[in-house]
Amino acid sequence: MVRFNQHYRKLQSSYLFSDIARRIEAFESRNPGRSIIRLGIGDVTRPLPPACISAFHSAIDEMGSEKHFRGYGPEQGYGFLREAIARNDYQALGAEVSADEIFVSDGAKCDTGNFQELLPADVRVAVPDPVYPVYVDTNVMAGRTGRFVDGRYEGLVYLASTRENDYVPAPPDEGVDVIYLCFPNNPTGATATRGQLAEWVEYAHRRKALILFDAAYEAFIRDPEIPHSIYEIEGAREVAVEFRSFSKTAGFTGTRCAFTVVPKSLVVTDDSGQAHSLHALWTRRHTTKFNGVAYPVQRAAEAVYSEEGKQQVRALTDDYLRNAELIRTVMTRLGFHSVGGENSPYIWVQVGGDSWDFFDRMLGEAAVVCTPGSGFGPCGGGYIRISAFNRYERVVEAMERIEAMVR
Numbered sequence: 001m002v003r004f005n006q007h008y009r010k011l012q013s014s015y016l017f018s019d020i021a022r023r024i025e026a027f028e029s030r031n032p033g034r035s036i037i038r039l040g041i042g043d044v045t046r047p048l049p050p051a052c053i054s055a056f057h058s059a060i061d062e063m064g065s066e067k068h069f070r071g072y073g074p075e076q077g078y079g080f081l082r083e084a085i086a087r088n089d090y091q092a093l094g095a096e097v098s099a100d101e102i103f104v105s106d107g108a109k110c111d112t113g114n115f116q117e118l119l120p121a122d123v124r125v126a127v128p129d130p131v132y133p134v135y136v137d138t139n140v141m142a143g144r145t146g147r148f149v150d151g152r153y154e155g156l157v158y159l160a161s162t163r164e165n166d167y168v169p170a171p172p173d174e175g176v177d178v179i180y181l182c183f184p185n186n187p188t189g190a191t192a193t194r195g196q197l198a199e200w201v202e203y204a205h206r207r208k209a210l211i212l213f214d215a216a217y218e219a220f221i222r223d224p225e226i227p228h229s230i231y232e233i234e235g236a237r238e239v240a241v242e243f244r245s246f247s248k249t250a251g252f253t254g255t256r257c258a259f260t261v262v263p264k265s266l267v268v269t270d271d272s273g274q275a276h277s278l279h280a281l282w283t284r285r286h287t288t289k290f291n292g293v294a295y296p297v298q299r300a301a302e303a304v305y306s307e308e309g310k311q312q313v314r315a316l317t318d319d320y321l322r323n324a325e326l327i328r329t330v331m332t333r334l335g336f337h338s339v340g341g342e343n344s345p346y347i348w349v350q351v352g353g354d355s356w357d358f359f360d361r362m363l364g365e366a367a368v369v370c371t372p373g374s375g376f377g378p379c380g381g382g383y384i385r386i387s388a389f390n391r392y393e394r395v396v397e398a399m400e401r402i403e404a405m406v407r
């Protein structure tokens, strides 16, 4: 029999969402007919914007015509989408990113997971705690960690995101080679200021480190002072890769389209110290292993940048932000400290004690589902994540139930 990659044995089974599902099932069998309100999993609930649907339909018609049919497309994405992204998401902010630095893909999950493949096994990696688990697990698979002890892997540097640092960790004293940052953050909903990101960019220059910046929730930023992109920070083009997604921006979780920016000014070195372009390496990887996103999906994504698309996406994210505001307001009124929900669809609530106990109480007494914070790392102990992805009426009802439960 063939042997398998032994690093996979270190992976912890992802009990979080299966555990939640099991507890919901048990509750349902004890309480048949009781309506459960789900504010747990971070999936969108609203349909695609009409501008995207219309572009999607037209592109499918093109695929059915002899004249307009398209076969394999460019792996990095069609020029029309890459141009629209560069113009609207970057150049409009004054950030210098060109279309050929953008790689269209089928998900920020895949890209944040795959990018580490370009790096050797012995780089020192820093991840936030609490963390989006993909950053950690893909490095475990690649053999960059030791054992899992007390909720953390040996060999990784964890950046604690706590109430003390307003959930935005500062650069560590020690040197690390690769840093995963995510703002607006999942799960905390915290955002980083220009100054905080500038500190990270300065650290990366000084320590010759690479920042992998996940901006999957950028579309929820409303505060004009909060940067949407790491490239709004001077010097970031030399030290940072940025990941974005249409998933939460425009409801593409089931449609699949995202992109990664790898500036041409980013250089890495080989074992002899000679400089190489990270852009060229990612081009090689992407064109070898990826076939490109379906043409109709890229047309649907392009429509996000049309005038009507922009308005519809704004309305969509505004709706979720209205839910988030209500959640935050009620939890604050009930005396809980929380973060997020202003420029993010997640609210991170400090409930104290064991987060699973609070989860069980919310499910058992209010029939409302949240996510226990401890599932995202040790710093999530005593917290729950409430997601704003649901219909407003359901969120109103959920908050009435939670209020009744707590009072």
Ligand code: PLP
Pocket: 042, 106, 107, 108, 109, 110, 112, 132, 182, 185, 186, 214, 216, 244, 245, 246, 247, 253, 257, 258
């Ligand atoms: N990055 C973060 C922080 C996320 O929370 C998610 C999805 O929940 C993703 C990336 C994945 O995005 P995509 O749907 O594009 O794979």
